Amino acid sequence: xxxxxxxxxxxxxxxxxxxxxxxxxxxxxxxxxxxxxxxxxxxxxxxxxxxxxxxxxxxxxxxxxxxxxxxxxxxxxxxxxxxxxxxxxxxxxxxxxxxxxxxxxxxxxxxxx
Amino acid sequence: xxxxxxxxxxxxxxxxxxxxxxxxxxxxxxxxxxxxxxxxxxxxxxxxxxxxxxxxxxxxxxxxxxxxxxxxxxxxxxxxxxxxxxxxxxxxxxxxxxxxxxxxxxxxxxx
Numbered sequence: 001x002x003x004x005x006x007x008x009x010x011x012x013x014x015x016x017x018x019x020x021x022x023x024x025x026x027x028x029x030x031x032x033x034x035x036x037x038x039x040x041x042x043x044x045x046x047x048x049x050x051x052x053x054x055x056x057x058x059x060x061x062x063x064x065x066x067x068x069x070x071x072x073x074x075x076x077x078x079x080x081x082x083x084x085x086x087x088x089x090x091x092x093x094x095x096x097x098x099x100x101x102x103x104x105x106x107x108x109x110x111x112x113x
Numbered sequence: 114x115x116x117x118x119x120x121x122x123x124x125x126x127x128x129x130x131x132x133x134x135x136x137x138x139x140x141x142x143x144x145x146x147x148x149x150x151x152x153x154x155x156x157x158x159x160x161x162x163x164x165x166x167x168x169x170x171x172x173x174x175x176x177x178x179x180x181x182x183x184x185x186x187x188x189x190x191x192x193x194x195x196x197x198x199x200x201x202x203x204x205x206x207x208x209x210x211x212x213x214x215x216x217x218x219x220x221x222x223x224x
């Protein structure tokens with residue numbers, strides 16, 4: 001099992017450009033999450049999806065859109081990137097049942113110039 | 114809304130015991146989790162408490178008091194490899210999959 005995978009690992013964008021961060025999990029988990037991590041700010045929830053076909057806003061959803069393509073995949077889109085979106089982005093998944101064990105992907109390090 | 118408070122930094126000596134506290138405010142409560150993150154890495158799951166009391170997993174233990182909205186992570190026999198950031202996380206309501214993290218505690222270990 002690969003667990004949670006994310007692509008790309010690194011990305012540099014110019015202000016105004018768009019891009020999609022990809023996330024996939026092979027653990028048959030119901031719930032998937034996107035977090036961003038900035039120094040001293042911990043992990044802040046952007047969007048989450050409790051099941052295929054559903055998505056909900058987290059703490060910091062502005063400037064982002066998501067798609068739960070199927071049970072395995074959950075993508076995060078930046079339509080018009082801004083320097084304030086420079087961050088490390090983590091995707092995570094959990095079964096949604098029993099103890100809250102979240103499994104994280106390796107992260108995408110995004111810089112917006 | 115939800116909020117979690119934990120100290121930003123803690124320093125301890127190799128071989129000693131350290132406790133990292135977490136207080137939370139939520140509209141409901143389902144469980145408190147702890148994660149470890151080394152520099153440049155992804156968070157990894159350590160422990161979970163849904164009921165009051167102590168959960169032990171090797172050198173790590175986690176405690177929860179729901180009446181006090183408080184929990185802590187206890188690390189024993191500290192090793193240099195335990196130098197990392199530690200996060201508490203809470204699911205707000207049972208059936209709601211929204212999981213929120215604290216800002217993290219940076220643990221420094223002195224030889």
